[in-house]
Amino acid sequence: MDTGNLLDIIQHRRSVRVYKTGKVTDQQLNTILEAARWAPSGANTQPWEFVVTRDRKKMKKVREIYSNEWRDRKKEDPVHYKGLKKDYVGDVSVLALACGDARTKQVYLTTRQTSDREKLFQASIANSVQQMMLAAASMNLGTVWVSVREEVEPELRELFKVPDELRLLWVMPIGHASSWPKAKPRRPIAAFTHYEVYDRKKLRQDSDIHAWPKN
Template sequence: MNVLEAIATRRSIRKFTDEAVSEEKINTMLKAAMAAPSAGNEQPWQFVVIDDKAQLEKTAKLSPYIGMAAKAPLSIMVLGDRSVEKYPGNWMLDCSAAIQNLLLAAHSEGLGAVWCGLWPEENRVEAARILVKAPESTVPLAVIVLGYPDQDLKAQNRFDTSRIHKNIW
């Protein structure tokens, strides 16, 4: 699938089969995530791959919007690492670019995924940091819940010319 097709057809998938995701596919997604642009090439991302059933069940309790993690075979927590920041505050932008790459890579590998935000909700951020035993210098941004889709969502055309302005508003 080419990149434009991947962008146009990727959907947020919240229902998954029980089939495990191979280490090869996990590494493919993480390589894609780490190929994202970042401010000053600081690459402030850290990733926690969660495939243990008990840990997935705990992950599902981090937010009312991550419940599907309990039934998924895999989640990847994306954290910003402030200890490597050259340009403070850009970690969120950089990690978001990495997440988008990860989502597109998952789709191209036949996987479904959904981006579940943690940041800026301080209670969710702290609970996530504690759950994965991450250092204080990190900020859990999101959990990406992944697996083989157990639902078929059709592509949507979201192009809206009313959102486009040229030269001035």
């Protein structure tokens, strides 16, 4: 066990948005999926399912789907829409779609409220994604968490034949970073940690929240 090494990997991980050519080997991909396998999950339901592709044609189509969304949103609101084009979803060694089987929510027997079940479900899948990202970072491979908004979901679902029983939550490129990005600022531990009771002096003002995100 080596906490220092783990923290090094955690701090090394970045969201990589520009990739260079170079293969993620099958062995590397397997290590990444093995990391997902060991994620904690609500009631050990292991709700994750990953659709993984190396197919350039499919990736090109994914890029087109995201570009169309970007173009439509920009057209709707040219002044305020600040979304960036997500070309990185189409230019990478491996693209993984993080899905989850929503039927697993039925076995959270002691959890009654729909929103509580949803929390367990999404958190479990997010854990597996995060573990994959750390495993990738440990091999100096880049990843980035890409949201799947309702505007793009139906087309992605159709392209990858994702069954109705599954939710399609995130897309994750995995590949070799063109250059390793610089770390983004992080809040200090003291700013978000409260001992014994919540320290209201630390409650952020709306203006602090809106000044975020910092690049």
